[in-house]
Amino acid sequence: xxxxxxxxxxxxxxxxxxxxxxxxxxxxxxxxxxxxxxxxxxxxxxxxxxxxxxxxxxxxxxxxxxxxxxxxxxxxxxxxxxxxxxxxxxxxxxxxxxxxxxxxxxxxxxxxxxxxxxxxxxxxxxxxxxxxxxxxxxxxxxxxxxxxxxxxxxxxxxxxxxxxxxxxxxxxxxxxxxxxxxxxxxxxxxxxxxxxxxxxxxxxxxxxxxxxxxxxxxxxxxxxxxxxxxxxxxxxxxxxxxxxxxxxxxxxxxxxxxxxxxxxxxxxxxxxxxxxxxxxxxxxxxxxxxxxxxxxxxx
Amino acid sequence: xxxxxxxxxxxxxxxxxxxxxxxxxxxxxxxxxxxxxxxxxxxxxxxxxxxxxxxxxxxxxxxxxxxxxxxxxxxxxxxxxxxxxxxxxxxxxxxxxxxxxxxxxxxxxxxxxxxxxxxxxxxxxxxxxxxxxxxxxxxxxxxxxxxxxxxxxxxxxxxxxxxxxxxxxxxxxxxxxxxxxxxxxxxxxxxxxxxxxxxxxxxxxxxxxxxxxxxxxxxxxxxxxxxxxxxxxxxxxxxxxxxxxxxxxxxxxxxxxxxxxxxxxxxxxxxxxxxxxxxxxxxxxxxxxxxxxxxxxxxxxxxxxxxxxxxxxxxxxxxxxxxxxxxxxxxxxxxxxxxxxxxxxxx
Numbered sequence: 001x002x003x004x005x006x007x008x009x010x011x012x013x014x015x016x017x018x019x020x021x022x023x024x025x026x027x028x029x030x031x032x033x034x035x036x037x038x039x040x041x042x043x044x045x046x047x048x049x050x051x052x053x054x055x056x057x058x059x060x061x062x063x064x065x066x067x068x069x070x071x072x073x074x075x076x077x078x079x080x081x082x083x084x085x086x087x088x089x090x091x092x093x094x095x096x097x098x099x100x101x102x103x104x105x106x107x108x109x110x111x112x113x114x115x116x117x118x119x120x121x122x123x124x125x126x127x128x129x130x131x132x133x134x135x136x137x138x139x140x141x142x143x144x145x146x147x148x149x150x151x152x153x154x155x156x157x158x159x160x161x162x163x164x165x166x167x168x169x170x171x172x173x174x175x176x177x178x179x180x181x182x183x184x185x186x187x188x189x190x191x192x193x194x195x196x197x198x199x200x201x202x203x204x205x206x207x208x209x210x211x212x213x214x215x216x217x218x219x220x221x222x223x224x225x226x227x228x229x230x231x232x233x234x235x236x237x238x239x240x241x242x243x244x245x246x247x248x249x250x251x252x253x254x255x256x257x258x259x260x261x262x263x264x265x266x267x268x269x270x271x272x273x274x275x276x277x278x279x280x281x282x283x284x285x286x287x288x289x290x291x292x293x294x295x296x297x298x299x
Numbered sequence: 300x301x302x303x304x305x306x307x308x309x310x311x312x313x314x315x316x317x318x319x320x321x322x323x324x325x326x327x328x329x330x331x332x333x334x335x336x337x338x339x340x341x342x343x344x345x346x347x348x349x350x351x352x353x354x355x356x357x358x359x360x361x362x363x364x365x366x367x368x369x370x371x372x373x374x375x376x377x378x379x380x381x382x383x384x385x386x387x388x389x390x391x392x393x394x395x396x397x398x399x400x401x402x403x404x405x406x407x408x409x410x411x412x413x414x415x416x417x418x419x420x421x422x423x424x425x426x427x428x429x430x431x432x433x434x435x436x437x438x439x440x441x442x443x444x445x446x447x448x449x450x451x452x453x454x455x456x457x458x459x460x461x462x463x464x465x466x467x468x469x470x471x472x473x474x475x476x477x478x479x480x481x482x483x484x485x486x487x488x489x490x491x492x493x494x495x496x497x498x499x500x501x502x503x504x505x506x507x508x509x510x511x512x513x514x515x516x517x518x519x520x521x522x523x524x525x526x527x528x529x530x531x532x533x534x535x536x537x538x539x540x541x542x543x544x545x546x547x548x549x550x551x552x553x554x555x556x557x558x559x560x561x562x563x564x565x566x567x568x569x570x571x572x573x574x575x576x577x578x579x580x581x582x583x584x585x586x587x588x589x590x591x592x593x594x595x596x597x598x599x600x601x602x603x604x605x606x607x608x609x610x611x612x613x614x615x616x617x618x619x620x621x622x623x624x625x626x627x628x629x630x631x632x633x634x635x636x637x638x639x640x641x642x643x644x645x646x
Contacts (some may be wrong), residue, residue, distance in 0.1 A: 088426050088619060093427050098574055099618040101370070105567055105611030113604055191449050218563050222438045225431040233425070261442060268439055271432065272418040279422045 005132025010252065016140045017249035017255075019147040023206060024220040025227035025240050026150065027199025033236030034171050034191045036093065037086065040100040042199055042224060043217025044107040049074045049200025050207035050216060051115070057122045067204040074200020075193045082192035082244060090188070104217070111214040119212040143205060150198075154237055165192055222264065223247075226271045232281015239283030246270075246282065307490060309503030311364075311511070313580045313630045330488055334481045342484050343552070348592040349487040350548035355572040355588035356581060357541030362570075363578025364502055365534045366514030368426075371433030372542040372569050374440050377561035378411055379404035379543030380550040381444070381459070384468040389455035397471045401547055408543030409536050416535040420528045437561050444558035464557030471551045478551070487548055491585070494541060498581055510534055542569075564607060568595075571614045577624020586626050612632045 028042045028104025039045075049070035056066040078147040081103065089096035127137030158164035169177040170187045178184050203217075210216055227247060250270045255263025308315055314323065334342045354376055362368050383400040390396025415436060419429050448461025459465060471478045471486065478486045501507050512520045513527045521527050550556050559565065568591075576587025591610070598606040621628050 038431065085615065085619065094362075094430070095618060095622065097368065097370075097427065097430055098570060099615055101567060101570065102614030102618065103609045105564070106608050106615065109605075109607040109611065113608070183643075203645055215563070218438070221563070222435045229428050229431055261446060264442065265439060266436055268432075271435075272415075275424050275428065276418050276422045279424050 002132055005134050008131060009134040012136055014252045015144045017251055018244045019144045021223055021227045021244035021247050022147045022240060024224040026202050027195045028224050029236040030198055031192055031195035032040050034167055035188060038097045041104040041107060043221045044104045045074050045196045045199035046203030046220055047217040048077055049203030050212055053204035053207045054122055055211050063125050067201060070204030071197045071201040075197030079189055079193040082189045085253055086192060086257045091129050091221040108214050118212060121212050124208040124209050146205065151241060158161055197223020226267050230271050230274050230281060232283040234280060234284035234287050238261050238286060239281055242282045306500040306503045311502040311507060312499055312582055314582055330336050333485055339480055342481060345423055346484045346487045346552055348589045349491050350552055351545055351592050352491045352585055352588050353541045354545035354569050355584045356494055356498055357538035358569045358573040359578055359584040360498060361534055361538040362573055365510050365531060366500060368430045369433040369552045370566055370570060371437035373566045374437035374543040375412055375539040376546035379408045379546035380556045381465060382407040383547050383550055384465045384556060385454050385457050387469045388457035388618060394474050397469055399628055405540055406542050408539050412536045414541030418533045420531045434566065437566050441558045441562045452581050462558055464555050466555045468550045468554045475486045495581060495585060571610055574614060575617045575625055577627025580627050583626035591631040
């Protein structure tokens with residue numbers, strides 16, 4: 001057997017599972033990093049995105065447009081959720097966790113009652129090609145590309161726009177930001193809505209690869225939360241990227257050798273060991289490392 | 300004896316007046332007499348509401364008194380249930396097999412919780428990480444148990460059974476005496492009362508006060524010379540054992556268990572019982588656990604599909620409007636009313 005196809009196949013598996021972790025955790029990390037709130041209704045927001053995409057595709061809308069619709073529908077849901085409920089729980093982390101869990105129960109069960117136990121799924125866009133003995137799916141490569149674009153987009157949003165500046169100011173010191181004229185409640189609503197929208201976008205993007213059912217969000221819950229826990233809250237985008245890569249590097253070889261379930265179990269153990277070593281996640285450890293290096297260079 | 304009474308009537312739970320204790324005694328008497336007045340079917344239902352109470356008490360201890368939230372206590376419920384099924388099922392000839400199963404089940408729960416607790420408490424992780432990791436653990440357990448269909452997943456003579464679950468789990472028995480039907484009801488009642496009174500003594504003890512101090516201010520408690528990691532670990536393991544106790548009673552009640560008992564929907568329930576009752580009171584959680592089990596069971600027995608929607612909405616409403624729990628807030632209102640009427644001179 002040739003070595004090159006095998007290496008490429010490993011690389012492909014690594015990249016696609018890193019993209020999966022990143023997409024699953026994306027909406028969650030935006031909300032956690034900016035607002036210090038864990039949104040346990042995350043899986044249900046992804047489900048809303050996936051349902052929007054599926055229903056509109058079946059109605060004849062092109063797939064790319066339905067993905068964008070998934071973003072906006074979930075974002076609207078997120079805005080309503082923030083205004084009605086989440087708003088009252090700022091500064092009460094555990095309260096926010098519990099109340100969003102209640103929301104997720106209502107959304108999941110409500111969808112079951114309203115749409116039934118499943119929807120006909122949509123087929124994966126694009127074909128596949130093979131190289132050596134391995135075959136590769138076009139769509140998963142596109143998802144890897146989309147993940148990279150999303151990272152760039154978020155970087156641009158938080159470093160080059162007025163919203164990004166005001167959001168960072170609100171996160172660092174809400175009182176000071178308010179006294180400088182930033183309308184912090186609106187920033188919170190926008191941020192929660194953005195996070196919800198990104199969850200919906202991920203749900204819509206992943207919709208062709210999974211079964212469309214009311215509790216489909218559950219399968220993203222474990223990977224998304226492990227990614228967030230490992231990444232930490234110091235710098236969530238960097239944390240999410242680094243921990244997606246790291247978790248994919250754990251999961252790919254173990255999953256290949258011992259099967260998918262062992263890969264997932266290995267993830268939990270990896271997460272436990274990593275937080276034992278770095279209690280605040282990778283991003284805090286990286287930050288500390290770079291600050292120390294910068295300090296050393298200055299001296 | 301005096302210390303026991305002092306510990307039970309200490310200030311860490313609601314209900315300390317003479318009127319309260321008379322009412323408490325009357326209610327226990329009613330529970331004792333209940334089987335004589337009704338059918339075996341109803342008694343079995345009430346046993347089910349009772350057997351969930353230790354799980355709720357574990358949540359109250361961990362979350363309300365300890366300030367640590369776990370979304371995955373059903374994992375320990377399930378571990379104890381499955382281990383009991385394996386051990387007691389394999390020793391079905393032996394009159395003390397179920398007792399060995401109980402011991403093994405509780406040990407297994409404590410063991411898994413001990414390892415898990417070591418990683419999270421000794422790493423001093425941030426508050427929001429523990430609920431998430433516990434949730435992930437229980438989801439993984441469900442996935443694992445779900446794929447155990449088939450004959451390769453046989454332990455001794457017991458099949459794990461995948462999503463069909465484990466069936467034919469033996470009743471609890473002590474020597475020749477089998478607990479089923481009415482005697483099982485009294486067993487549940489005894490376990491619930493024993494758990495409640497020992498926990499009430501625990502939270503009023505020195506240890507309990509340190510636990511509450513850790514909840515209020517970790518750093519200050521540590522600076523006073525207490526090892527907060529060890530104490531949080533002990534509370535976590537203890538609450539896992541309580542969850543395991545409920546799991547044991549559950550499999551002895553229904554003689555079967557399925558992986559969905561450790562799934563996401565079930566995992567939500569103990570949190571809801573504790574939040575609706577009011578996490579800072581053991582008695583409130585006992586009341587809410589019993590009542591909510593009664594309501595959900597009745598609703599779903601009538602084929603009402605909205606049961607989980609109602610329960611989820613109840614959680615949201617409680618968190619929004621009764622942040623300290625419905626039972627606790629009602630009790631406070633009653634208490635204030637009473638003090639105003641009987642002792643107006645007191646501040």
